[in-house]
Amino acid sequence: MHETPATTPHFRTELAAQLAFLIPEAIADGKVDVEKLKELLDGDAVETSERFGLFWPGKRRALRAAQEPTTATLRPDFENSKDWDTTQNVFIEGDNLEVLKILQKHYHAKIKLIYIDPPYNTGKDFVYPDNYREGLQTYLEYAGLIGDDGNAKSTIAKNTSDNPHYHSAWLNMMYPRLKLARNLLTDDGVILISINDVEQAQLRRLCDEVFGENNLIAQFVWLNDGNVDQQSKIKGVHEYVLAYARNTSKFARPTVIDPNIGEESKLYRELIENSITKNGPANPPSEVELPVGFPANFTSGRIGIREDSYPHVLDEILVENGKVVTPARVRSGWSSRNLLDLFIRNGCSPIDDADGRETWFELRDTGAIYMMKRRAEDQGHVLSVLRNLGTTKQNSSLLASWGLTFSYPKPLGLIEYLVAVFTRPDEDALILDFFSGSATTAHAVMSANLRDSGRRRHIQVQLPEPVGDGTGGTIADLARRRIDKAGDSLAGTRKNQLQVDGGPPLDIGFRSYKLSDTNFAKWRLSSEVEEDALQQHLLSLRDSATDDATADELLTEILLKQGYSLTEAVSSAEIGALEVRLVRDRDGDVAVLAYLNEHVKPTLEQLRALVDEAPTRIIVLEDAFQGDDELKTNMSQLAKSKGIEVWTA
Known part of the structure; x- marks a missing residue:
């Protein structure tokens, strides 16, 4: 049987627990050994008092x-x-x-x-x-x-x-x-x-x-x-x-x-095309051999040898039926050399760039090589x-x-x-x-x-x-x-x-x-409480839940502290003559069944009826058992036999 936590997580304790899991040797006597942690981190730990x-x-x-x-x-x-x-x-x-x-x-x-x-x-x-x-x-x-x-x-x-x-x-x-x-x-x-x-x-x-x-x-x-x-x-x-x-x-x-950005922008074009001729310190000239079958955007023609402008054409280029028919070398600085090489290794068939866009290259009659990209549906x-x-x-x-x-x-x-x-x-x-x-x-x-x-x-x-x-x-x-x-x-x-x-x-x-404040008196106690306040608090514990709290208010608090969302599908029902709340999952199955009336003690047969609904989890207010530990144990055993979690609050 599980008990609903009284508070939200204690984040310092959770952080220490994570450190213990990741670096068990940095824990001594249940505490984080900071000096040991520094020793393990060695040069990655900051020692100076003048930190940035x-x-x-x-x-x-x-x-x-x-x-x-x-x-x-x-x-x-x-x-x-x-x-x-x-x-x-x-x-x-x-x-x-x-x-x-x-x-x-x-x-x-x-x-x-x-x-x-x-x-x-x-x-x-x-x-x-x-x-x-x-x-x-x-x-x-x-x-x-x-x-x-x-x-x-x-x-x-x-x-x-x-x-x-x-x-x-x-x-x-x-x-x-x-x-x-x-x-x-x-x-x-x-x-x-x-x-x-x-x-x-x-x-x-x-x-x-x-x-x-x-x-x-x-x-x-x-x-x-x-x-x-x-x-x-x-x-x-x-x-x-x-x-x-x-x-x-x-x-x-x-x-x-x-x-x-206007609709005339190339960002909206079906095809994006750019010359990859780019010379500079970051793009030193290098040779590329255009293989047989490299595509051109013109049907047929000849590009002669030249070195007066980039790209330099080192071998005569012949094009027939829109493709290069003899291997030819060109030299220049290139803005997308890696993609060009990948395209050539792929048999001059389209490839995908880093963003998943279909990409290919083609030769122009000027000797320039252009990169072509098909605009992605999710262009950004x-x-x-x-x-x-x-x-x-x-x-x-x-x-x-x-x-x-x-x-x-x-x-x-x-x-x-x-x-x-x-x-x-x-x-x-x-x-x-x-x-x-x-x-x-x-x-x-x-x-x-x-x-x-x-x-x-x-x-x-x-x-x-x-x-x-x-x-x-x-x-x-x-x-x-x-x-x-x-x-x-x-x-x-x-x-x-x-x-x-x-x-x-x-x-x-x-x-x-x-x-709002908690609906449960037993969860209100602070470590800083004074003696008079403590006495008043102990008197209030005769009833765990606040009397003016509604079932929906109690359920909301319990669900939040057990890790459920603020938009759970909640409905009311009567099962075994008990008024209960049901929380259903996306498939419509009962994820949580909650009995939230601490003033009416259920019988074992009524609790059996709740178990027979086969929810994933049953929640019962602790005070609903009215101190009957045998009833509480019997219900827990019934639920356990059917793989159902039982939680109290």
């Missing part, structure tokens, strides 16, 4: 914030959801540091793309109020955003530039979140981070440390037309998008062409400068048309383009934005799916920060409304398309969750 890197006050404490587990959970918010039973999209209201920890269990190495637009630290943005010892409690206090007067309130101070730790405060906020985010990326996954000049240098160095400087894909420059500070001496018209891969060796070449051409992809003003106007007000939302066109660059429509890519803001990323994912019939899914995370318009609403409220409005608008377009081209249905829904 990014250092700031509070860095070690910020790292601990990422490593500390949490007892927090997510509570289903059915009222603010859309298409709960069918959608694969998720919106989470809460502090993203706590949420990222909760997501580690199931979503580890499952996110294809992360896009975030964090606070730019301009002195106007707030920085998240991390209290690393009591992170969840700090959030829960902050989340009480509505005062007695009905207006939104915030206990968060601005991080102004006169703060002596101005950059440090921002780095301390970003560091633990990026550490946790990296764990979620697939091997070929990518993280994109929007930033401006204020923290670009620090962010670049920080990402080099977290993701590895060799995993930098690009530092995109985004020309943000229409958002210019007229008081500035130099008018800044650009921002940045840093792109880092989890592993660049796994990152595939994008298959998107920059929308600013992505530039490091992002331009003409919409403006913040346009996106603000779009939101205003839906009755929503938000300052400086990222352009929909920009994010949709980035989504298309770094994900493919046919791969069920999961996209995460844990600084969701007005939910432009969610809108962009749905819009991209509409454009290319994609199956992308999204997860949004947003703190319930006050909008600041005096209505008492939060940015999380605004984001959910924006996803709802955008989805309806796109669905209308899709309905018209379906009449023409068919295609998959467009997922415009989302499951809404809210960050």
Whole structure:
């Protein structure tokens, strides 16, 4: 019988366990022997105290914030959801540091793309109020955003530039979140981070440390037309998008062409042709012998010997029926000599280049040799400068048309383009934005799916920060409304398309969750608890689960801590006169059967009925057995005889 873990993984412990597995000789008395580790690494270990890197006050404490587990959970918010039973999209209201920890269990190495637009630290943005010892409690206090007067309130101070730790405060906020985010990326996954000049240098160095400087894909420059500070001496018209891969060796070449490239470009031609005559220090002249049968683009003719221009023709070349009929040597510097040699060795039949494009060579009547490539279906051409992809003003106007007000939302066109660059429509890519803001990323994912019939899914995370318009609403409220409005608008377009081209249905829904404390009193205990609090806690343990927690809330927490997703197919049923929850897999089989009523003790026959359903796993609240260890043991034996796991919580 297994017990559901009380917290998210303890990341420091897991790291030590990985070291023990990889380097057992570096473990002594159950601890990592750092000196032994240095000895084993020898010259690869850094000994000097003057190390290269990014250092700031509070860095070690910020790292601990990422490593500390949490007892927090997510509570289903059915009222603010859309298409709960069918959608694969998720919106989470809460502090993203706590949420990222909760997501580690199931979503580890499952996110294809992360896009975030964090606070730019301009002195106007707030920085998240991390209290690393009591992170969840700090959030829960902050989340009480509505005062007695009905207006939104915030206990968060601005991080102004006169703060002596101005950059440090921002780095301390970003560091633990990026550490946790990296764990979620697939091997070929990518993280994109929007930033401006204020923290670009620090962010670049920080990402080099977290993701590895060799995993930098690009530092995109985004020309943000229409958002210019007229008081500035130099008018800044650009921002940045840093792109880092989890592993660049796994990152595939994008298959998107920059929308600013005109249709007349050779990128859109069926055939791409280029002369391979190229002389220079990197391409010293060398001889190539054209064999009999080497193709020419003219039917017949003769090219005489010459050395006055490249390529030099060392032997007379005769062509009949579009092919060379006698071996002939030519001399020049060549830009694709290896491919040319491979083509000749292949009997002058087409070959594939490194990108899988059909490639061949042919002789022209000038004596030049041209390389011909058939344009690939997934031809890509992505530039490091992002331009003409919409403006913040346009996106603000779009939101205003839906009755929503938000300052400086990222352009929909920009994010949709980035989504298309770094994900493919046919791969069920999961996209995460844990600084969701007005939910432009969610809108962009749905819009991209509409454009290319994609199956992308999204997860949004947003703190319930006050909008600041005096209505008492939060940015999380605004984001959910924006996803709802955008989805309806796109669905209308899709309905018209379906009449023409068919295609998959467009997922415009989302499951809404809210960050909350655990529903289990026995999991709330902190190692820092004081004596009085401990006594109160022990009294609360008479009932393991919180009495006002619903079955859905209990199940969600248990599933998350056991490693299930936020979009599991859950249904209710009555089996053996017991109210249970069923979680089905993609094939419709019962993966989990959960009995979550601690106030009604089941009989052995009722438990036998649960086992007879043959689920993969059965979950029963510990207190449902009401101290009857014999009943618990009998059920465990019944399940074991049929290969069923039994878990308690």
